[in-house]
Amino acid sequence: METYCSHCGTLLPDSVNFCSKCGAPKTFESKPPQPAIKHSWAWVLLPLFFSFIGGIIAYFALKEDNRKTANQYLILGIIMSVIGFIIMIVSIAYFGASMRHVYGQ
Numbered sequence: 001m002e003t004y005c006s007h008c009g010t011l012l013p014d015s016v017n018f019c020s021k022c023g024a025p026k027t028f029e030s031k032p033p034q035p036a037i038k039h040s041w042a043w044v045l046l047p048l049f050f051s052f053i054g055g056i057i058a059y060f061a062l063k064e065d066n067r068k069t070a071n072q073y074l075i076l077g078i079i080m081s082v083i084g085f086i087i088m089i090v091s092i093a094y095f096g097a098s099m100r101h102v103y104g105q
Ligand SMILES: [Zn+2]
Pocket: 005, 006, 007, 008, 009, 010, 019, 020, 021, 022, 023, 024
């Protein structure tokens, strides 16, 4: 019986226990799953440029089609907002130090 990888949809021969393409353990699916990647990669730009807000938008746009990717984009948005926050703190600390250097004593 031919089976398809439940993770990436690759047709797997009987002799293997793991997907040759993505390495996922073989499961017994008798027909190909829905293609996992049917969203546009451009959604990743939302969390990258709009951090948390973009991540939420991408999450709600994708969660019906691909919950896993939606979660990843939401997490990416959170990470980007944290990075932005750290950059802001560092900038304030840096410019604050510069100000003290200029106006200090
Ligand atoms: Zn696979």
